Amino acid sequence: MILVFDVGNTNIVIGVYKSDELIDSWRIATDKDKTSDEYSMMIHYFFQYSNIDLKLVKDVIISSVVPNIMYSLEHAIRKLLNIEPLIVGPGVKTGMNIRYDNPKQVGADRIVNAVAAFEKYGGPLIIVDFGTATTFCAVSQNGDYLGGTISPGIKISSDALFQRAAKLPRVELIKPGKVICKNTNNSIQSGIIYGYVGLVEYIVKKMIQELGGKNVKVVATGGLSSLIASEANYIHIVDKLLTLDGLRIIYNRNKEERSKTV
Structure with a gap:
């Protein structure tokens, strides 16, 4: 094990x-x-x-x-x-070419997700990871990591609103059902959830265009992926285990070398 x-x-x-x-x-x-x-x-x-x-x-x-x-x-x-x-870092075999200006600047989690998504679903693809930050990563048809976009996470945005606006309460991150809401709590939920859906849809749409616009799969992962994916037309797959599977895959690619030292 x-x-x-x-x-x-x-x-x-x-x-x-x-x-x-x-x-x-x-x-x-x-x-x-x-x-x-x-x-x-x-x-x-x-x-x-x-x-x-x-x-x-x-x-x-x-x-x-x-x-x-x-x-x-x-x-x-x-x-x-x-x-x-x-x-996971420099010197570890991932099986993926990193087409970043400085490959050392790419977060390990982004590479792990990209490795897993390409292994499981093929390319070209986009991975959206709803973590502390929301990251968008692009992988080519041939499995090269091309780069992506980073935006503040949903909880960060929610916490900032609560901390900076004195009269606005902290709310649970659930869909209110409507965009036009009749109370403050639901109005905040609407703005955060549906606003984030809009952010995701626009960025993914632009990335699909830059990837050529054909047969691009979009995979979502992270704690709030299901919440956003249920409203986002561009997200095709929700895979909560993506990062763990990526770690397993990368480990297997380094297992032979590890067996000499462990």
Whole structure:
């Protein structure tokens, strides 16, 4: 079995795979103040709760966009499993050409998503990841990572509105059913949700045009992907496991080299 970690700015998603099958997954809040012992205890608890033998984990791979958390997380893995984790970054084989001005600037999560989406669905394609930031990534017919767009995430936008407008309340992120609303809560929900649908639709439409406009698949992932996809005409596929599957795929492409060192 392999253990995979997708470390985002808001959450850490953890998955355990047996061959290509996801056995279980868990989500915890990202907290840079947690110690390695706390992370060790949490991992141990998850395995115990799911009745999975921790000793069966043979290797670990991590994708992270939060550098401050890595020391504690890596140390926890070394202490708990006696494994040096594989970190997605320069030198790791992804099987994908990065056509970015500076490939080192591309977030590891974006590359992991692109690898998984191309492997599972083929190209050309666009991946929309609804995370702390909403990222739009383009992959060519041949599987080259072409670049994309980054915008503030839905929760960031919602929190900014609540913090900056004194009389506006914090609201649950659900569809109000109508755009023309008759109370403040629903009006905010309408503006955030349907406004975001408009943002997604416009950016995806422009990206499809730049990709040639033919047979472009659009894959959505991330916590709020289903909410937006239900209103967005351009999103074809919702894949909540995309990043975890990408980590598994990248691990398999590096497994032979890892076997020499692990």
